[in-house]
Amino acid sequence: MIIQKFGGVAMKDEQMRLKCINHINDGLKEYDRIVIVVSAIGRFGDPYSTDSLLNLTDAFASSTAASDLAVSCGELISAAVLSAELARAGVANMILHGIQAGITTAGEFGDGTIAHINTTPILNSFESTRCVIIPGFQGVDDNNNVMTLGRGGSDLTAIALAAALHASHVEFFKDVPGVMTNDPHLVENCHKLDLLKLDDFIHLLDCDRPIIQKRAALHAIKKAIPLYIRGIASTESGTWITP
Ligand SMILES: Nc1ncnc2c1ncn2[C@@H]1O[C@H](COP(=O)(O)OP(=O)(O)O)[C@@H](O)[C@H]1O
Numbered sequence: 698m699i700i701q702k703f704g705g706v707a708m709k710d711e712q713m714r715l716k717c718i719n720h721i722n723d724g725l726k727e728y729d730r731i732v733i734v735v736s737a738i739g740r741f742g743d744p745y746s747t748d749s750l751l752n753l754t755d756a757f758a759s760s761t762a763a764s765d766l767a768v769s770c771g772e773l774i775s776a777a778v779l780s781a782e783l784a785r786a787g788v789a790n791m792i793l794h795g796i797q798a799g800i801t802t803a804g805e806f807g808d809g810t811i812a813h814i815n816t817t818p819i820l821n822s823f824e825s826t827r828c829v830i831i832p833g834f835q836g837v838d839d840n841n842n843v844m845t846l847g848r849g850g851s852d853l854t855a856i857a858l859a860a861a862l863h864a865s866h867v868e869f870f871k872d873v874p875g876v877m878t879n880d881p882h883l884v885e886n887c888h889k890l891d892l893l894k895l896d897d898f899i900h901l902l903d904c905d906r907p908i909i910q911k912r913a914a915l916h917a918i919k920k921a922i923p924l925y926i927r928g929i930a931s932t933e934s935g936t937w938i939t940p
């Protein structure tokens with residue numbers, strides 16, 4: 698089993714999602730079961746992106762629980778869109794969301810942590826499909842309230858699921874060909890790294906827009922989960938990050 702994570706940029710429009718579907722089909726050729734973790738579609742300004750949902754009303758400042766419920770819908774919409782487009786492409790799949798996904802959170806609304814993952818619903822789903830989609834960035838707390846995991850939290854969803862399900866690794870699909878020596882959108886003449894240790898990777902995440910969420914990478918270190926970061930639009934090999 699592998700986990701494939703598609704972020705907001707990979708999911709941003711139908712053309713990009715066709716690339717996601719190709720990567721999912723490639724994954725299904727090689728692995729018997731795939732868990733797909735998706736983030737909300739697009740970035741600020743796109744209607745169902747996390748930032749757009751966060752800005753629906755200033756009143757969210759008065760209820761972080763209400764804010765989390767609204768913002769979590771971005772990942773639900775994204776999961777539903779990908780599920781339908783996969784089905785249209787002939788790829789059988791199933792979505793597990795909310796309480797169905799078995800992800801229990803703790804902590805504060807807007808910045809929760811994953812306290813526990815009950816893998817039974819996902820494992821049961823694999824009896825009828827090889828492809829399970831989980832909306833990232835969220836879980837439900839002990840009172841069944843939806844709670845989000847902090848910005849970039851779909852990365853944590855993906856890595857925590859890999860640990861709980863004993864997946865072989867997590868694949869991330871990005872708008873860059875892999876992990877570079879620096880953020881290529883900020884620094885010229887960076888080059889791609891082929892192989893990296895998690896302990897060295899963590900130092901590349903102390904920036905405004907890290908390639909994956911630092912909290913997620915720390916979880917990968919704790920649980921010894923290999924990561925593979927590659928370009929959504931390229932066939933060239935990406936970066937392996939190993940424990
Ligand atoms: N060392 C790095 N190598 C490559 N990209 C980096 C690096 N550091 C930061 N980035 C940034 O990470 C971005 C990809 O992450 P992000 O946009 O969060 O993806 P996603 O949509 O999957 O969440 C790149 O566009 C790049 O600007």
Ligand SMILES: N[C@@H](CC(=O)OP(=O)(O)O)C(=O)O
Pocket residue numbers: 703704705706736737747748771833834847848849850851852
């Ligand atoms: N959509 C959430 C969670 C996330 O991880 O998104 P992305 O994978 O697009 O960075 C956010 O913007 O914070």
